[in-house]
Amino acid sequence: MPYHVDRRDFMKLAGIGGAVFASGLGLPKAAGAAVQQDFFFVQLSDTHWGFAGAPNPEAANTLKRAVAAANALARQPDFIVFTGDLTHTTDDAQERRRRMAEFRDIVSALKVKDVRYIPGEHDASLDRGAAYQEFFGKPNYTFDHKGIHFIALDNVSDPGALIGESQLAWLSADLAQLKRDQPIVVLTHRPLFDLQPDWDWATRDGAKAVELLTPFANVTVFYGHIHQEHHHMTGRIPHHAATSLIFPLPAPGSQPKRAPLAWDPAAPFKGLGFREVAARTSGPALGIEELPLNKG
Amino acid sequence: MSRFAFALGAILVGAAALAAALPGIAQSERVVRITAKKYEFDPPKVTLKRGEPVVLELTTLDRVHGFKLPAFGVRADVAPGEVARVRITPDAAGKFDFLCDSFCGSGHEDMDGEIVVE
Numbered sequence: 076m077p078y079h080v081d082r083r084d085f086m087k088l089a090g091i092g093g094a095v096f097a098s099g100l101g102l103p104k105a106a107g108a109a110v111q112q113d114f115f116f117v118q119l120s121d122t123h124w125g126f127a128g129a130p131n132p133e134a135a136n137t138l139k140r141a142v143a144a145a146n147a148l149a150r151q152p153d154f155i156v157f158t159g160d161l162t163h164t165t166d167d168a169q170e171r172r173r174r175m176a177e178f179r180d181i182v183s184a185l186k187v188k189d190v191r192y193i194p195g196e197h198d199a200s201l202d203r204g205a206a207y208q209e210f211f212g213k214p215n216y217t218f219d220h221k222g223i224h225f226i227a228l229d230n231v232s233d234p235g236a237l238i239g240e241s242q243l244a245w246l247s248a249d250l251a252q253l254k255r256d257q258p259i260v261v262l263t264h265r266p267l268f269d270l271q272p273d274w275d276w277a278t279r280d281g282a283k284a285v286e287l288l289t290p291f292a293n294v295t296v297f298y299g300h301i302h303q304e305h306h307h308m309t310g311r312i313p314h315h316a317a318t319s320l321i322f323p324l325p326a327p328g329s330q331p332k333r334a335p336l337a338w339d340p341a342a343p344f345k346g347l348g349f350r351e352v353a354a355r356t357s358g359p360a361l362g363i364e365e366l367p368l369n370k371g
Numbered sequence: 372m373s374r375f376a377f378a379l380g381a382i383l384v385g386a387a388a389l390a391a392a393l394p395g396i397a398q399s400e401r402v403v404r405i406t407a408k409k410y411e412f413d414p415p416k417v418t419l420k421r422g423e424p425v426v427l428e429l430t431t432l433d434r435v436h437g438f439k440l441p442a443f444g445v446r447a448d449v450a451p452g453e454v455a456r457v458r459i460t461p462d463a464a465g466k467f468d469f470l471c472d473s474f475c476g477s478g479h480e481d482m483d484g485e486i487v488v489e
Contacts, residue, residue, distance in 0.1 A: 163477075164474075164476060164477050164479075165477065166476050166477070196474040196479075200474035201474070201475075201476060231474070234435065234437075234473045234474040234475070235437060235448065235472065235473045235474075236472060236473075236474070272439070272441040273439075273441040273442075273468050273470060274470075275439075275470060275472050275480070279472075332481075333480060
C-alpha cells in the first residue's frame with residue numbers, strides 16, 4: 076500500500092529539514108482521526124554502549140553525538156524511545172551494571188525528559204533482564220499518548236528470543252480492551268517476523284503476537300536489532316527497523332555472515348542515525364523520517 | 372575371517388548396540404555428536420550423505436546454547452548436563468548453516484557452523 080505525506084507539513088510539525096522523506100512504507104491510512112493532536116516522537120536504537128572495536132573507532136563518542144543531535148532538533152519530540160541494545164553485552168554482571176549506569180548518565184543530557192526504554196538481547200538475555208530492570212524498569216508495558224496506544228513488547232529477556240506465553244496472554248488481555256480501529260504502535264527489539272532466521276533475525280513466537288495484532292486496522296511496529304532501516308509488511312501491519320547508533324549491519328542475506336560493515340574513515344558515522352515518527356490528526360496516522368548521524 | 376574384519380565387526384556391533392540403547396534412535400540412523408561452548412560448535416563443519424537418516428546429538432560444555440538449522444526447520448535447546456537430539460534426513464546436496472539461537476554472550480553472533488550434504 077503506497078504511503079504519501081506532505082513533506083512540508085511534516086517539516087512544519089517536526090521543525091526539521093534537509094532529509095528526504097521516506098515513502099512507500101505501507102503505513103496505515105485514515106487513522107489520523109483518532110489521533111488527538113499532532114505530535115512526534117524519536118526512536119533511537121542499538122546504541123551498544125560499552126562496545127569497542129574496529130567497526131566504530133568513535134564508539135565512546137557516538138551515543139553522546141546522538142544525544143546532541145536529538146537536542147539540536149528545532150522542535151523537541153514529545154518523547155524519545157530507545158528500542159533495545161542500550162548496552163553491549165558482557166559476561167561480567169558488575170560491568171553490565173556499570174555500562175547501564177553510564178548509559179543512563181549520558182542520556183540524562185537529553186532535553187526531552189520523557190524517555191522510554193525497551194531491552195535488547197545484549198542488555199537482558201544473559202540474566203533474564205535482572206540488571207536491565209534495576210535501571211530501566213519493566214521490559215513490557217503500555218502507555219497512551221494523544222490517542223495512540225503504545226505497547227512495548229519484550230522479546231529478549233528469554234535468551235531463546237521468545238515473547239513467552241505469559242507475555243502473550245498479557246498482550247491479548249490488553250488488546251481485548253481496544254477498539255479494532257484504535258491506532259496502535261508496537262515497540263520491540265527483534266523483528267516479530269522471520270526476517271532472516273539464519274542470522275537470528277527473528278522472534279521464535281513472534282507470529283503469535285502478529286496474529287493477536289492482525290484484527291486491528293491501524294497497527295505499526297517499530298523495532299531495532301538489525302542495525303539498518305528496513306520496512307516489511309505482514310498482512311496489513313508495517314514493521315519498520317531503525318538504524319543503529321554503533322555500526323551498520325549488512326542487508327538481510329546479502330553476504331554469508333552478518334558481520335558489521337566496515338567503518339569508513341572518509342565518511343565517519345555513515346550508516347548510523349535515528350528516526351522521527353510524526354503522528355497526525357488527518358490522513359495517514361504516522362509518518363517517519365530517517366536522520367543520518369553523519370549529518371547531525 | 373581376518374583379525375581386522377573381526378575387529379571391525381565387533382566395533383559395528385558395539386555401535387549398533389549403543390544406538391539401540393539410546394532412546395529414540397533407530398539402528399539404521401547415523402549419530403553425529405556436536406559439542407557447543409562459548410562461542411563455537413565442535414566440529415564446526417559436519418558432512419552428511421544425501422538420503423541418510425542422521426541424529427545430531429548436541430551437548431554443551433558451559434551454558435545453555437541453542438542449535439538452529441533453518442534450512443531443515445529444526446532447532447533445540449542445548450542445556451548443561453543434557454543431550455539434545457535432532458533428527459534429519461537430508462534430501463538435497465548443498466551447504467546449510469546452523470547457528471546458536473539462544474543468546475550466549477559477546478561472541479554469540481559468530482557462533483555458527485555448516486552442514487555439507489554430499
